[in-house]
Amino acid sequence: MPQLRLALAQIDSRVGDLAGNADAVVDHTRRAAEGGAHLVAFPEMMLTGYPVEDLALRSSFVEASRAALTGLAARLAGEGLGSVPVVVGYLDRSEAGARYGQPAGAPQNAAAVLHEGAVVLSFAKHHLPNYGVFDEFRYFLPGETLPVVRVRGVDVALAICEDLWQDGGRVPAARAAGAGLLLSVNASPYERDKDDTRLELVRKRAQEAGCTTAYLAMTGGQDDLVFDGDSIVVGADGAVIARAPQFTEELLLVDLELPAAAEAPAGIVADGLRIDHRTVSAEPVPAYEPAHPGNVAPATGDEEEIYGALVMGLRAYVRKNGFRSVLIGLSGGIDSALVAAIACDALGPENVHGVSMPSRYSSDHSRDDAAELAERTGLPFRTVEIEPMFAAYMGATELTGLAEENLQSRLRGTLLMALSNQEGHIVLAPGNKSELACGYSTLYGDSVGAYGPIKDVYKTTVFKLARWRNEHATERGGTPPIPENSLTKPPSAELRPDQVDTDSLPDYPVLDAILERYVDRDEGHAQIVAAGFDDDLVTRILRMVDTAEYKRRQYPPGTKISPKGFGKDRRLPITNGWRETGAHDTAPGSGLG
Ligand SMILES: Nc1ncnc2c1ncn2[C@@H]1O[C@H](COP(=O)(O)OP(=O)(O)OC[C@H]2O[C@@H]([n+]3cccc(C(=O)O)c3)[C@H](O)[C@@H]2O)[C@@H](O)[C@H]1O
Ligand SMILES: Nc1ncnc2c1ncn2[C@@H]1O[C@H](COP(=O)(O)OP(=O)(O)OP(=O)(O)O)[C@@H](O)[C@H]1O
Numbered sequence: 240m241p242q243l244r245l246a247l248a249q250i251d252s253r254v255g256d257l258a259g260n261a262d263a264v265v266d267h268t269r270r271a272a273e274g275g276a277h278l279v280a281f282p283e284m285m286l287t288g289y290p291v292e293d294l295a296l297r298s299s300f301v302e303a304s305r306a307a308l309t310g311l312a313a314r315l316a317g318e319g320l321g322s323v324p325v326v327v328g329y330l331d332r333s334e335a336g337a338r339y340g341q342p343a344g345a346p347q348n349a350a351a352v353l354h355e356g357a358v359v360l361s362f363a364k365h366h367l368p369n370y371g372v373f374d375e376f377r378y379f380l381p382g383e384t385l386p387v388v389r390v391r392g393v394d395v396a397l398a399i400c401e402d403l404w405q406d407g408g409r410v411p412a413a414r415a416a417g418a419g420l421l422l423s424v425n426a427s428p429y430e431r432d433k434d435d436t437r438l439e440l441v442r443k444r445a446q447e448a449g450c451t452t453a454y455l456a457m458t459g460g461q462d463d464l465v466f467d468g469d470s471i472v473v474g475a476d477g478a479v480i481a482r483a484p485q486f487t488e489e490l491l492l493v494d495l496e497l498p499a500a501a502e503a504p505a506g507i508v509a510d511g512l513r514i515d516h517r518t519v520s521a522e523p524v525p526a527y528e529p530a531h532p533g534n535v536a537p538a539t540g541d542e543e544e545i546y547g548a549l550v551m552g553l554r555a556y557v558r559k560n561g562f563r564s565v566l567i568g569l570s571g572g573i574d575s576a577l578v579a580a581i582a583c584d585a586l587g588p589e590n591v592h593g594v595s596m597p598s599r600y601s602s603d604h605s606r607d608d609a610a611e612l613a614e615r616t617g618l619p620f621r622t623v624e625i626e627p628m629f630a631a632y633m634g635a636t637e638l639t640g641l642a643e644e645n646l647q648s649r650l651r652g653t654l655l656m657a658l659s660n661q662e663g664h665i666v667l668a669p670g671n672k673s674e675l676a677c678g679y680s681t682l683y684g685d686s687v688g689a690y691g692p693i694k695d696v697y698k699t700t701v702f703k704l705a706r707w708r709n710e711h712a713t714e715r716g717g718t719p720p721i722p723e724n725s726l727t728k729p730p731s732a733e734l735r736p737d738q739v740d741t742d743s744l745p746d747y748p749v750l751d752a753i754l755e756r757y758v759d760r761d762e763g764h765a766q767i768v769a770a771g772f773d774d775d776l777v778t779r780i781l782r783m784v785d786t787a788e789y790k791r792r793q794y795p796p797g798t799k800i801s802p803k804g805f806g807k808d809r810r811l812p813i814t815n816g817w818r819e820t821g822a823h824d825t826a827p828g829s830g831l832g
């Protein structure tokens with residue numbers, strides 16, 4: 240059996256940075272070639288970054304991507320790397336006329352095989368995802384071939400991400416074409432527990448394709464998305480051969496024993512897919528001692544995985560937007576403490592600036608706990624009293640109740656933005672998913688900022704992550720960052736005397752359980768009540784969620800960790816006359832007609 244040394248470049252790419260991304264391809268191809276690789280693969284849309292959103296609709300960008308691809312092929316050859324075939328994702332346009340509702344020359348989510356200075360083969364993604372955060376039917380025309388490239392005597396069938404997630408198409412076509420390897424290049428956004436789903440998917444598809452299947456994933460972050468990596472290689476029997484760790488760049492080298500290709504297949508192989516077969520090198524690799532049998536990275540626990548995603552998402556956002564440092568209002572509470580810990584891990588504590596902004600209602604512990612957090616982490620810390628500004632407003636206007644409460648939050652927001660302008664740090668918004676769901680934040684107050692690191696994390700998970708981070712401090716070589724008091728005291732906005740969150744909200748475990756059903760699973764009122772929750776409470780919470788849509792739309796972006804983050808995953812009208820009450824709900828099993 241021929242052996243093929245496959246290199247999977249699980250790396251980051253930056254949307255729009257064609258030159259920088261091409262540099263990364265050249266660097267990693269060189270490393271792969273030095274490692275003796277026979278085939279190197281890069282992620283989906285590596286050259287342009289992913290997702291490019293409406294940049295796909297701009298022909299200047301499409302043409303620049305095409306030019307970058309041919310330029311890259313020439314450059315690889317020019318730098319002595321032309322003999323290693325490289326699979327790389329990019330943005331292309333179709334040569335076809337108008338179809339599937341797309342105009343002639345429509346953009347395509349494509350990948351190409353580069354060899355000896357030329358584009359040997361190019362193809363477009365066949366199955367386009369159009370749910371959740373994806374809108375690929377909005378942009379792309381699907382590809383209709385089964386691309387197969389013969390490398391060192393092995394037929395390698397190629398696919399792009401969603402091609403594996405949907406039934407039919409390239410997976411059965413790879414079997415029909417007798418491929419020796421199915422190689423899929425991906426940009427698969429992180430969601431909690433998605434690694435388990437991916438592993439099962441790749442194992443199932445390998446068995447369906449009847450050949451070893453390699454799934455190469457992107458890593459890094461793009462706005463609210465994190466790409467966690469987790470590249471996987473699975474044998475035809477579904478057994479895992481290699482698996483890369485999450486949240487880190489890695490050049491995964493693996494020696495594969497693969498069947499030699501027979502006569503090149505031709506025609507339509509399956510599901511209407513026409514085979515597009517090219518030969519890069521027909522001669523099998525001479526036998527050699529395998530050096531890379533494949534490592535399988537250990538699985539990570541739930542908290543470790545989520546925390547890793549939050550660190551990666553924040554770091555990517557800050558760095559890719561040209562910033563180095565962030566600013567956080569530190570209240571001594573758990574949310575801002577966790578955000579500060581994440582930021583210190585992402586950017587280094589010297590780049591995380593904390594500000595305590597006490598008001599007349601702030602408790603002593605809020606100041607002390609904020610100062611203790613700064614001491615534990617080593618982040619630069621200062622105190623700015625808001626009392627003089629607050630007194631000036633109160634002297635000039637007659638504010639009471641909520642207006643007076645929110646004024647404090649707004650003064651803090653204004654101060655943070657002023658310091659951001661002055662010193663160049665971007666402001667982090669510390670709101671969690673429970674608060675965003677219920678609208679429990681002040682518009683233009685604590686909701687100001689550039690990025691919301693925990694906006695997709697429910698409060699109950701905030702506590703778990705904070706405890707997990709403290710418990711794992713020693714192995715990270717430091718002190719537990721979060722003061723014990725921030726973990727144990729009752730959450731409070733401290734906008735009026737003795738205020739606690741439970742004045743306005745139920746206990747967080749109950750609140751989060753209801754929110755999880757309504758927000759993440761789209762259950763209706765009757766379904767939630769049938770699950771054992773109090774009818775009036777459910778009505779109240781669902782109403783809070785519905786009427787806070789305007790606030791969420793004005794909230795900064797932040798790392799998605801769930802299948803339904805606030806943003807592209809969950810698109811609801813702001814102006815909305817529909818209210819969930821038991822009377823309207825006709826969910827199966829609700830008992831209501
Ligand atoms: N549909 C709509 N479209 C656009 N704007 C809309 C709107 N409905 C109301 N509004 C506007 O929104 C304003 C009300 O929103 P806003 O000013 O934010 O105020 P509001 O939501 O009434 O109050 C803020 C709540 O958040 C709590 N809070 C504040 C700060 C921190 C925390 C915490 O624990 O983290 C909690 C605070 O205790 C209070 O319960 C209205 O005055 C109105 O102008
Ligand atoms: N005294 C304060 N000094 C600095 N920032 C503050 C202060 N009070 C509130 N903030 C900012 O406003 C955000 C909202 O805080 P608030 O205390 O109202 O509720 P919270 O959602 O429980 O957050 P936390 O758990 O961080 O206290 C805080 O995370 C913090 O960034």
Ligand SMILES: NC(=O)CC[C@H](N)C(=O)O
Pocket residue numbers: 283368399400401402404425426427428
């Ligand atoms: N880029 C893609 O096609 C990703 C779609 C796929 N379902 C995933 O989330 O991994």
